Amino acid sequence: MKFAYSVKQKMKIAVLLFCIMGCTLLIRFLEDKSVKDMNESFVSMYNDRLIPATDLFYVAENAYLKKSLFEEVLYEPDHLFNPDELKDTLGKLNNAIDSLITKYGRTFLVKQEKEQLSELKKGLLTTIGIENKILAAAASGGIAEARKLYEAEGRESSRRTIGKLSALMSIQKQIGEELIKDSAFMVSGNKIYSAFQVALAVVIGILIVGIVFTSNVVKISNDKFNLN
Template sequence: MKFAYSIKQKMKIATFLFAIMACMILIRILEDKSVKSMNESFVSMYNDRLVPATDLFYIAENIFEKKYTLDSFLYSGNLSHSNATGLKDQVNSLNSTIDSLLKKYEKTFLVKKEKQQLTELKARLASLIAAEQHVMALSLNHTLEDGRKLYETVGRESSMKTLEKLTDLMSIQTQVGQELIQSSASMVSRSKLYSTLQIALAVLIGILIVGIISASNVVQVRNDKFNLN
């Protein structure tokens, strides 16, 4: 009877220890998953937020450069074949750079709102390029005065609308970046919780081991006394 009771108690202890071990394994898996998610979040922060934000800045810089180039041409009063050829080459080069930056930006992870804004930005850029080409053609085929009038009524407005759309995209970049930071902070908190639980379970196992050893010593002492009697 005592033997059966002893086996039953050992089975209970073994089952309890197995449950604790299973919990520790599960916590470890969750912790590894949390660390992996944190790493992915930081990588996304760099690849999908920081780098694209820099690309958007360069796109804006190139649009300003085109605006400055057209301003210089239209208001310099110097309409020569060499100047016109140089202007076209410079504007085409800037458009090519903008197109390359946009294609690079498209390859990054974009939220739904970013995709919508990007589509609108492309439409704005196409409108801006058309307006610039029209202004240059009018200036070369007619007079600089005609080119200036068209630029002041259409070209500048198109340029400003394009820059406004870029600003909207940059704002979304900031918002999504803040969400990633909050997500990372939440994952760090969970990782700390998992570590605390692991320590608590380790302490509990230690207490159980000490308790089992103490109980074994008590039983051994009792058996020795019984044998002496």
């Protein structure tokens, strides 16, 4: 009778151990998935946020350089004005901006970023068009005509373009903050998984002690039976 009871108890423990093993494997799977997601999140943060944010910074720097260049060149003494040198410098800055924008466009972009990037490209093309008009005015009418056109259109166009660039950088910051929150959530999930593993280890320890205790009880009962 006691032997049958012992076998029944051991079967219950075996089933429970099997369930614990299944839970352990599931937790392990969830941990691996969480680590993989965290790795992808960090890679995305570097490739799609940190590097592009740096590129946008250089785009902004070049845009400010163009604005400062016009402010400096168009308001210096007339005899120092060199339209060819201005055109050459603007060409280099515009090429650098175009290269950076193209590189930025290859990264992962959310819907807001795509829309804002499209607006920024339009603004850059408009600004370049006005710059060419200013250069043409300088060639035909001199620095005075170029200065009037810059004051009428150029300065405001540069301001709008820089504003669109700032908006894009703000979206970049928001997405980066969301990625950080997601990573923090994944870390907290791993902590929960670790706590479950510790709890399962404790349960397994208790079950092992139970199995050993049950075995000793059966052995003692069998010894008494043999003595009788």
